[in-house]
Amino acid sequence: MIAVDNLSGVESLGSVDYEPVWMFYCKNAFNESIHVSDRDIAKLRINIGPVGSGTRTQALNIFKLNGLNGDAPNLLGLGNAEGVDALVRGEIDAVILVDGFDSPNMQKLIRNPDIKLTSFTRADAYTRLLPYFEEVSAPMGGFDLGKNIPDHPIQLISTTTNLLIDNRLHPAIQVLFLEAAREINGNKSYFSKSGEFPAYMNTEAPLSDEAKFFYEKGTPTLMKYLPFWLAEFLERMFFLLLPFxxxxxxxxxxxxxxxxxxxxxxxxxxxxxxxxxxxxxxxxxxxxxxxxxxxxxxxxxxxxxxxxxxxxxxxxxxxxxxxxxxxxxxxxxxxxxxxxxx
Missing domain, CATH: 1.20.58 (Methane Monooxygenase Hydroxylase; Chain G, domain 1)
Known part of the structure; x- marks a missing residue:
């Protein structure tokens, strides 16, 4: 997720996938009898990604909401893969990742019996205070039924992967991007339903006019029956001649x-x-x-x-x-x- 508050000339074509915020910690970092919250994990020796990365940006936003110091010495700046390896070796206590469920880093940590995944029990509060977050969840046994991983329902907060464009990009190319996103990202995934993406979910960047038309009306009718170049030509000519x-x-x-x-x-x-x-x-x-x-x-x-x-x-x-x-x-x-x- 990229912050676009200070960028001009940028528009969005919508979101194409979920990228949850995962907070893992070593099993022996806490007494198993106590309830562990995200605030507790943030006080451990935790990797939140290198400076300038999307992972670090989200981690600091979460800490700020909890009144925690973003410059604390326990916050490390390793890359994602380095941080995951350090956690597995026991060199650090926790790690925050912003990544998809199927990524190698995620699968490596989910199936490690010595690593635990934190549940954001206040996920609804996060989505209200940071509107670009969405709430997603994993049921008990949702990662591995045979091994019952996780052994309890997990609530997560998730950013979304967004298609950002220069607002001068030709409308026809925008339509091609949206069609490709529907083809690639429109299938069912672990957290998304079939046909859920692309969708306009992140409100940080304004939605382009072409994307608005796409979400309201769908694919231009002519593109279903004619080659792209001809359909685009006729579509443009129609709107050009309509005022006349x-x-x-x-x-x-x-x-x-x-x-x-x-x-x-x-x-x-x-x-x-x-x-x-x-x-x-x-x-x-x-x-x-x-x-x-x-x-x-x-x-x-x-x-x-x-x-x-x-x-x-x-x-x-x-x-x-x-x-x-x-x-x-x-x-x-x-x-x-x-x-x-x-």
């Missing part, structure tokens, strides 16, 4: 409406012309000009039939032609203009 489509859609949608409105405007123009013709004819009707009047109406109808409005606004065209026909019949039969004839 949002702008263009109402414009495109309005094109048919626009043409229809023009056609209706043309129909209305002829309606006005027809109304003006009728009013003038009523006022100045001359029976000798009846054929002339009818020809004017015929020309109006021909204009309608030649226009685009006849195809776009069929109902309105038929209505207009019906009105023309009505006036034409009235002229021929002289219904409206009765009494006007000289």
């Amino acid at each position: 489509a949002a702008f263009a859609y109402p414009v495109i949608k309005s094109i048919p409406t626009y043409r229809t409105n023009l056609a209706k405007k043309q129909i209305n123009s002829i309606y006005k012309e027809l109304d003006k013709f009728e009013q003038n004819t009523i006022q100045t009707f001359d029976p000798n000009r009846r054929s002339e009047y009818i020809e004017v109406l015929n020309e109006m109808e021909r204009r309608i039939l030649r226009s685009k409005a006849a195809k776009l606004t069929t109902a309105e065209c038929y209505s207009l032609r019906s009105n023309i026909e009505f006036i034409r019949n009235a002229l021929e039969k002289q219904i409206i203009y009765k009494g006007r004839e000289g």
